[in-house]
Amino acid sequence: MAHERDDLHSKPEGLPVCLPSSAKDESGSISIFALFMVFIMLMVGGIGADLMRHEMERTRIQAIADRAVLAAADLDQTLSPEQVARDYFAKSGMPSFVSSVTVDEGLNYRRVRLDATSTMKTQFMDYLGQESLTVPALAEAEEKVAKVEISMVLDISGSMRHNSKMDRLHDAAGEFIDTVLVPENQDLISISVIPYTAQVNAGPEIFDELNINQLHTYSHCVDFEITDFDETALSLTEPYEHMQHFDTGYSWNGSRSIDSISNPGCPKRSFEEIAAFSQNATWLKNRINQFRPRANTAIHLGMKWGVAMLDPSFQSITTELTGIDAAFQSRPASYTDVETLKTIILMTDGENVTTYRINPAVYANYNHRRHWSIYPLNWYLNNYVRSRDRDLWKDVRYTPSQADSMLQSICDAAKAKHIVIWSIGFEVGDHGANVMRNCASSPSHFFRVEGVEITDAFNAIARQINQLRLTL
16 A cells, blocks of 8 residues: 555656746846846947047047147237138148137237037947037137346356357357347347356446445446345345455556456446346347456356346336336336246356455555556465465455355245246356256256357247247
């Protein structure tokens, strides 16, 4: 019987087996989901590819737009700015891309704005209903010759006689002046030239406006105190010292004429005086071309004057100077005048050296001053004074390190007033290069040059002053 019961409970052959629901076969639905995910990934990748193509096309059109407005805004080109801008796109095979060109120009500026648009067909996004994408480009450029006040502080020390350096300075400064003082800049850009050696000759007109006890009539140089280099301005009330007029040299040609003194510490000839606020290119170049090498190097004194002539306090002196163009009578402008750029070009071929002054005890009266205007100091001491006493006749005014420190002080004071400083080290050593680099507004504002490269430096600075700048 037991065997029969087992037969009764056994599965008849040919009948299906009923399995639990959890064991159902879902392989078909998984395949559909996988296909759907693959499709989604392909579409996402395709959208990315369309967007990448869009960005590449936008970059290409933007680059053409940037070049087009830069060329169109150039004040030197005489064609229609709109014509120039559209021509860039035409030559690139995209004449229809330009939507509009807007030109705004005046006496001293030109501003060009260009809108460009293209349409790019999509390759994947069209499956989502986006058949094309708009590719825009917008560019604006401006060339603006704002009011500019320039101080050219130029080294005319004795070392400039070597390697034709003075001749190269003449050429480089002349090219700079011709590049900056062009007709379209009339009444906008003024140049002051400050030649320096061991001193700077301010000239009688500027000299007379300061509070100085005049000691002689041979030359018009001012001795400053160390603290004066912390300030950009000259004081109209502070008593300044009149620089002694003498030559530190060791040789003498025997003449008793005042003009026999070949290299006085203070340059005395009229063309060696400061030239203030001029836009007369011919006059400035003729003046610079007369510069001849002489005496030692005191870069800090040249820089002090270059900065002072950009300080608004100098304006009261400007009004008293003869020969200043009416357009420049109110210069220097205020530091807050956003329309005016103040900049200095400081050039040297060496570095600061020890500078001397005669002991005041032997520079105390007219006869003393007359004597030292004839006889070079060291020549006289070597011939007429015992060696052990020679140091009693002269004093050190500035050591090289003191002069470097004063130079850095006046450079820092100028930069604090947002005066742009360009410096040129012309065949200088490493120390001189470091001093000039530290004075400049930034390392990129410093040029270390050899030979004819000085012209390239001046030209680069001129281009920066007349620079084009993208505003968008």
